Amino acid sequence: MLHHVLTVEDPQGFRNFLLNNMTYSLGRSLGNSIILRSNLVSRQHATLLAVTSKKSSCFFRIIDGSIEGKRSTNGILINGKKRFSHILSHGDEILFSKDTKAVYQVISAITNIPKSNISQNQITKSSYPHLNNQPFDETELFRFSPLQSIAEQDISAHVHKTVNQFISSPELNPQPIIELNLVGKILYLNPAALSQFPNLEEMRISHPLLQELLVQLVPLVNPVSKFFMREVMIDDKVFEEIIHFMPWNEVIRIHIADVTKQKQAEAIIAYQSHHDTLTGLPNRKYLHEHLVEVINKLEDKEQQFAVLFLDIDRFKLINDSLGHSVGDLLLKAVSDRLKSLLKQGDLMVRWGADEFAIVAMEIHSTDAVVQVAESMIQALTLPFNCGGHELHITTCIGASIYPDHHTEVEGLIRNADMAMYRAKAEGQNSFQFYVPNMQEQSFQRLSMENNLRRALENNELLTYYQPQVDLISGQIIGLEVLLRWKHVSLGSIPPSQFIPLAEETGLITAIGSWVLRQTCLQAIAWQNMGLPPIQVGVNLSIKQLQQKDFLSCLQQILEETNLDPHFLELEITEGIMMDNVEEKIILLNEFRQMGIQLSIDDFGTGYSALSYLKNLPIDTLKIDRIFIEYVTHSAHDRTIVASIINLAHSLNLNVIAEGVETIEQVDILRSLGCDQIQGYFFHKALPAEEIEALLRAQGVTKPNKIEP
Known part of the structure; x- marks a missing residue:
């Protein structure tokens, strides 16, 4: 058999209450079933109602305030959350005030109650007239109080007073109360019921408040169960009925509360928990x-x-x-x-x-x-x-x-x-x-993301450099930095596989900062080897430009590496300039004020930059390889390339053609007036040591002039 125990802690100590009855009132008033000895709680602070269901033989609901509906001053907190009504579960903590709380427990035996809080001389019997009017069995409840007793005559007088208050309370209760017999005849209506439902006596058992009540009451004829609750909808209002079956006098008593606002609030909360507030x-x-x-x-x-x-x-x-x-x-x-x-x-x-x-x-x-x-x-x-x-x-x-x-x-x-x-x-x-196979690919992608996160720590990322060659002199006049990833077990992983992943996951910001630092360090290292300074270009991601502290990070890198900003070029794509053009121009101007060179990469493939190109503080346009690939046999592409070169020169900008692979492409680009080329025709991207050898050879030999 399970026992329901409420352990109360207030300023005067611990007490345990064995809950065997249908209702209990809790508060500081001596008329309560369970007295809370604190001036911070209300006179009648809360009510415990025994509830029966098919799933559980018995459990308790706690309600803020009295059964008549008068709320407490402080309210009640159940497990830290404010509640008006709550079905208790084992272990629930109830806070009445900052100095008074209780714990509800369901135990298998009385001996499981903590002995430290109980002693034989603390046990006193107590009576209380309950709402259901059932004669109270004193063996059902023991009140544990810390060495406090009340004289017998005081108890009797107190009980008598409480009974009189209880008998008169229906007449004074602002909430409707109805009593009827087992065949549905109305025996009593309090003034609130007569006022709020004037047609009750006329409609009798057919009134919405009483419809199907007798059918639902049948399971409660069993003496073990004498209480249940239901909700009734009348027009646009919702009423909660607390129904007591009193078998000793075959009376059904119904307490009615208008819970429309509560239900509306619950509906709003339910809607909000299932819907997006924006859309x-x-x-x-x-x-x-x-x-x-x-x-x-x-x-x-x-x-x-x-x-x-x-x-x-x-x-x-x-x-x-x-x-x-x-x-x-x-x-x-x-x-x-x-x-x-x-x-x-x-x-x-x-x-x-x-x-x-x-x-x-x-x-x-x-x-x-x-x-x-x-x-x-x-x-x-x-x-x-x-x-x-x-x-x-x-x-x-x-x-x-x-x-x-x-x-x-x-x-x-x-x-x-x-x-x-x-x-x-x-x-x-x-x-x-x-x-x-998407699931397998998803796992592979997740694995690659994890590997990429460790790539920086494991020194698996490498910077390669592709020369940019002057079309007239054939000299290397610049380098574009390209990132490579050599995994310890997977080998070389193409940028097309990991760069989009880095962009998507946000890793590109950390990787981009690392590339900038490595590039600047390498440029200074070449200068320290006695090689002439050379401009190095680094691609910027949109996510890097969106970093609030990117400018300060860039300044810090330049200061720490001691690289002259004139030898650093930042490359951005047309797509980055799609929105907030004015804001981007301000940022680019700050780069220029630092002495950094700027270029537009992959020009012609993104959003048209013609409308704002003249206002951008840039130095170079780079023609995308897609136009260079077909420039030898597509008049259309040749026209596009010529237009880009003419546009750039009219704005006093330098032009670099990317992806140049054949002498035929070189000839056409020279005839169109292109300034520089970059691609496999001259050199693929190379590691730093091979670039060093190229730069040394260029420094001691005549310029490598590209012949037509």
Whole structure:
């Protein structure tokens, strides 16, 4: 048999109460079942109600204040959280005030009560007239009090007074109280019941407050159970009924409380816990519960549905460049546009910062999923106007299908997410289905990320240098730094595999700082060897430019390595200049004021820079290799290259052609007036020691003039 024990600690010590009755009042007043000996608690601070259910023979609910609804001054904290009503569990700690608390325990034997807090002379019997009017059995409850007793006549007088207060309380109670017999005849209505429900006497058992009450009461005819609670909806109000069955006089007493505001608050909390506050869409918790429900319904049916994950490309760039307010407007606009594409029964949720999930029901083929994805990609290609900014975005979508790709919620979500990341690797506006080897690839990617994190510590990263050659003299006049990774067991890993991963994970900031430092140290090392100073170029990532302390870090590197800033060139791509152009120009001007050279890398492949190129404090344009590759047999590409060279020269900028591999390309570039070339025609990227040999040879021989 289980026993319910409440251990109370107040300024006068510890006491243990064995809870065997249906109700207990707690407070500082001597009229309470359990007296809390502290001036900081209310006269009647809380009420304990015994509750029975099918799952548990008995447990207790604690309510703030009296059973009549008068709340305490301080309230009650259950395990540190404020509660009006709470079903107690073993070990729950109840705080009434800063000096009074209690612990609720469910134990298998009385002997399990801590003996240090109980002694035989502390046990006194106590009586209390309970709400259910059942005669009190003094053997059911022992009150443990620290060496305190009350004279017999005082106890009797006190009980008599409390009984009189209790008998009169229904008339004074502001909450409705109803009594009826076992056939549904109303025996008593207090003034509050008559006032709030004037048609009760007329409608009798058919009134919403009493409908189906007798049917629900049948299980309580068993003497063990005499109490239950239910909620009744009348119009737009919710009422909680606490129903006591008193078998000794066959009376049913109902205490009624209007809990509409409480239920509204609970509904708001429930909604907020299942929805995104920005877009109003359901959140990932809602998605999980929805998928569980859908799968349970379809478990024995041959029906399919798809889970699609959608990610907005480059959203962080928009957020960081234009501000979170513009980013929020974009997210709302995207969600509204995508919601308009859903059919009845579909669901869309906000999964993360810039990720959405869609559950597409009644999918009969993979082609149907492709159509859904393509319609979403197409819808998002139209421009968005957010806060006065016209924004063009792209997206990537991944999908998994039930039951083909998984039959459980977590598996479907995980597989759709992996498919989305595969789509991102394929490029903008891509869509991918989950395929079984994606999980293996995902593990490989995670393994590579972990290896990359250790690469710096293990000295696995290397800086290589590709010469930039003057087309007239044939001399090496500059070097571009290229990063290489040589893993201890995997060998050489191509930059195309680890650079995007470094960008995505944010490791690029630490790696970029390391590259800058190594480059500056190497440039000084060559000078210390007696070689003439040479300009070295380092590519910058957008994430590096977004670092608030990047400028100070760069200054620190230059000071520590003692490199003259004129021999450092920073290369940025056109895409970096997409947003916040004015802010970027300010930063570039600060670089220039330090004496650093600047160049635009891969010019012609990104967003058009023509509108602001004249305002950029740059020194060099680098023509992307994609135009150089076909310059010998494509008139169109030759025209583009000529235009870039003419534009650069009109702005007094130097021009470097990347990816030059043949003498034919050299001839055309010379004829078009290109200044310098970089590529395999002259040299591939080389380690520092081989560059040293080239520079030494160049210093003691005549210039290596490139012949036509």
